[in-house]
Amino acid sequence: QKEVEQDPGPLSVPEGAIVSLNCTYSNSAFQYFMWYRQYSRKGPELLMYTYSSGNKEDGRFTAQVDKSSKYISLFIRDSQPSDSATYLCAKTGWVAGNMLTFGGGTRLMVKP
Amino acid sequence: GAGVSQTPSNKVTEKGKYVELRCDPISGHTALYWYRQSLGQGPEFLIYFQGTGAADDSGLPNDRFFAVRPEGSVSTLKIQRTERGDSAVYLCASSPQTGELFFGEGSRLTVL
Numbered sequence: 001q002k003e004v005e006q007d008p009g010p011l012s013v014p015e016g017a018i019v020s021l022n023c024t025y026s027n028s029a030f031q032y033f034m035w036y037r038q039y040s041r042k043g044p045e046l047l048m049y050t051y052s053s054g055n056k057e058d059g060r061f062t063a064q065v066d067k068s069s070k071y072i073s074l075f076i077r078d079s080q081p082s083d084s085a086t087y088l089c090a091k092t093g094w095v096a097g098n099m100l101t102f103g104g105g106t107r108l109m110v111k112p
Numbered sequence: 113g114a115g116v117s118q119t120p121s122n123k124v125t126e127k128g129k130y131v132e133l134r135c136d137p138i139s140g141h142t143a144l145y146w147y148r149q150s151l152g153q154g155p156e157f158l159i160y161f162q163g164t165g166a167a168d169d170s171g172l173p174n175d176r177f178f179a180v181r182p183e184g185s186v187s188t189l190k191i192q193r194t195e196r197g198d199s200a201v202y203l204c205a206s207s208p209q210t211g212e213l214f215f216g217e218g219s220r221l222t223v224l
Contacts, residue, residue, distance in 0.1 A: 008152065043116070043203055043215030044155065088154050099145070099168060100213065102154030 003027050006089060006103035015112050019076040023089035023103050026070065033065050035074045036088040038105065044088055048074070079110045114138070116216035118204050124222045125194055133189040133219045137206030144187050145213060146179055147203040155203055161187060194223045 004025045013019055021035075032051055036044035048063045050056045056063045064073040072089050086107045090100040117136040125131055137144050143162055147155035157171040161181045169179070176194075181187040191198055201220050205213040 004154075006154075041217070043205075043217050045215070046212050049212075090154075099157055099160055100155075101157070104152070104154045 001026055002104075003101050004089060004091060004103035006106050008104055008106060010107040010109055012109045012111060013079055015079060015081060015110055017079050017110070019074075019079050019083070019108060019110075021074040021076075021087050021089075021106050021108070023072040024070055025072065025091055027091075028067075028070070032092045033063070033072050034090045034092070034100065035061075035063055035072075036090060036102075038086045038088060040085075047087075076108075079108075081110050081112050084108060084110050116204055116206055116214055118202075118216040118219050120219055121217065122220045122222075124224065126224050127194060127196060129194050129223075131191045131194055131221060133191075133202050133221070135187045135189070135204030135206075135216060137185065137187070137204070138214055141206035141208055141214075142184070143207045144181060145205040145207075146187070146189050147205065147215075149201045149203055149218070151200075158189070158202075191221075194221075196223050199223045 006023050034049040035047045037047050038044040048058055050063050050065050053065050053067045060077045062075040086105040088105045089103045092100050119134045145160050146158040149155040159169045159179050160167050164181055164184045176192045179189045199222050201218040203215050203218045205215040207213045
């Protein structure tokens with residue numbers, strides 16, 4: 001079993017839809033959780049990170065962590081065609097950013 | 113430039129050949145990481161440098177892979193006797209002492 005699991009998609013939604021992307025993880029030793037966005041043939045870029053359980057909001061993006069069920073979610077409101085990319089969830093240890101363990105990524109397509 | 117620079121962007125080689133991939137991190141970043149991303153998968157950790165020394169090389173798949181960072185800045189990932197299974201995108205990332213990883217666009221390696 002991989003430490004971080006994601007549905008690979010692709011997930012296709014119309015412009016303006018609310019998107020829900022999800023991950024599960026298996027090792028409770030990890031504390032920080034991140035969402036990265038990766039456009040085709042580009043490197044991943046950090047969208048959001050969170051430490052604790054609960055919600056964290058940044059513009060149209062909300063990250064949610066439920067440590068009791070080991071579940072991580074990213075919600076995108078008012079999705080735009082420019083949001084079309086692969087979304088990677090990741091987790092790490094006690095220091096944010098170090099030695100990330102990534103999920104396999106979910107490919108999102110937002111159609112105009 | 114301001115970001116992480118990786119060269120070459122594309123490398124095609126024949127099975128059994130030797131390959132070097134270069135990473136030029138963001139100026140002042142002490143930590144440097146190498147990840148490998150196969151098609152349709154998330155990045156997998158290879159090695160992490162803090163300064164000149166490899167702080168963690170547990171992700172290197174075998175002794176054909178080696179990485180150096182002699183002056184604490186530029187790093188080179190070296191692959192000996194390449195195999196077709198080595199074909200992937202090799203991503204480099206750098207970060208300050210602790211914190212967000214900034215990824216380059218990757219070096220796409222194809223072993224024929």
